Amino acid sequence: MKTLIAVIGGSALVAIGALTAAIVQEHAQTAQVASSGTMSIGSTSKQETPATTPATAVAVPAVKAGS
Secondary structure (H helix, E strand, C coil), rough: CHHHHHHHHHHHHHHHHHHHHHHHHHHHHHCCCCCCCCCCHHHHCCCCCCCCCCCCCCCCCCCCCCC
């Protein structure tokens, strides 16, 4: 029984060590940030002034229930 408990405890320590190593390795990698000196918008972007009134004043259903 004591051997089983020792094996479980040892495997838990190995798992914790592996998890710690993975986390440390992830944080050790440097982030690569692409930067340019200027900002630009994509070629497909459009800048339009919105309409002052909605396209439809009142919505009317084409088919009513029960008819």
